[in-house]
Each structure stands twice: as C-alpha cells, then as structure tokens.
Amino acid sequence: MKDYETLFLINYGLYVVSSINKAGKVNGFIANAFTQVNSDPPTFALVVNKNNFTHNFIEESGVFSLSILSINTPLSFIGHFGFKSGKEIDKFLNIKYINSENGVPVVIENAVGYLVSNVIKKVDMGSHTIFIGDLQESVTLNDEEPMTYLYYRRVKKGTTSKNAPTYISKEKLEGKKMEKYVCKVCGYVYDPAVGDPDSGINPGTPFDKLPDSWVCPICGAGKDQFEKE
Ligand code: FE
16 A cells, blocks of 8 residues: 555655855755765765756756754745745845855754755756755754754644644634635645744634734735635
8 A cells, every 4th residue: 555644754854955056146945855875975865856946056056055944943934935936036135144165055044053065966856856965064053953844744834733732622622613724825724723823823713813914824825815625
C-alpha cells in the first residue's frame, strides 16, 4: 500500500534560501528539502523546483545562502518568502539581511543561524534540481529553537492535529461555530480552534467574528478570498 499521509511524517527544517543572479538581482524562497550528505568536507543537498524564480539565480551564480528559521517565525514572514514571487516584488525590501563574503544575500530576520554554500555539483531530477553545495560560511545567530516543517504544518498552520499544543477540543468550544475556512490563494486553513495567535486572534474565534481587516497570515489575501472547507 501507499499511504501518502505517511510522507508527512518525514522531518524537515524550514529555511529561506537566497541567491543572486548575473544582473545582481537578489531573491529568496522558503525551502524545506535540504540535508547534509557528507561530513568531511561538509557537503549539502538542496532540492529546488525549476519553476522557482531563485532556481536560475543559483544556476547563474553557483552560490546560495540558507537561513535556518526560528520556531518563533511569524506565518506572515514565511508567506512573504513562500507565497509571493520575486518576479513581482523585491522580497528583500524591509527584510533584515546581510551580504556574505561572496556577495550572496543572507536573511538574518527570524533566523537562528545560516550557511553559505558554493554549488559543486547539480543533479537533474526532471521537475527539480538537486544542488550539491560545499560549506563556505556557517554562523549561529542565537539560541532559539529551529522551526521544523512538521511544527509549521501542524501548529503554525493550524491544521487538525490533536498533538498540537494550541489545540482546543470541540467540547471546550461547545456552542461556538467550528467551521474551518480555506484561503483560495495559498491553501491556508483558518481553524477557529487554533485562531491566529500571530495576529492576536485567540483560539475559539469563529471565522465570521474575525475583524474585516484580518488577512490570510500566509499570503495576505482578504477574508473574501476564503471559502468553507
Ligand atoms: Fe492565503
């Protein structure tokens, strides 16, 4: 059998990967498919979809940075790098970043540390490329806990896991509307049991009680872009 839900049990981190192109334009995106593959010398594998705007930047410059996101990273920050395209906006505007020794930008906002890699090998996987990188720089910025993809999915995104620390049972919310609403733009699910703590929305707040100014914490779409799940 193939239970595709099982694949969600595989653990990943959550990262902002940044690079620069020949024209000096910088861009970054949210990645989770990154792993160390060798220890001596340290070598890493980063998987990037070819449709990703940053993919060609990495091909052109042969260098990328990887910012390891903190567990305290707001959804809006992940949405900024994950659900907006660098074709339309400058993602680095109003974001805290530094330039590494070899010129690639490094996002330090919400990061616990970062790596800078030069690409030493590429593997063509059809829809994706695996970039194999060496270690040029590695810096620890603070002692916050790194975000995991599972935490992002189950806790930050507010899906239905009863294991999530913010989960509140239906019994506790008796009498309150429990319908979940889905963002038609990015797929974020508003779950009243979880609320949207990043935006000051307490658990137990039904969708129709959200203020009109509330927007999707991931992509910034308005309430009118939501439909019942
Ligand atoms: Fe959205």
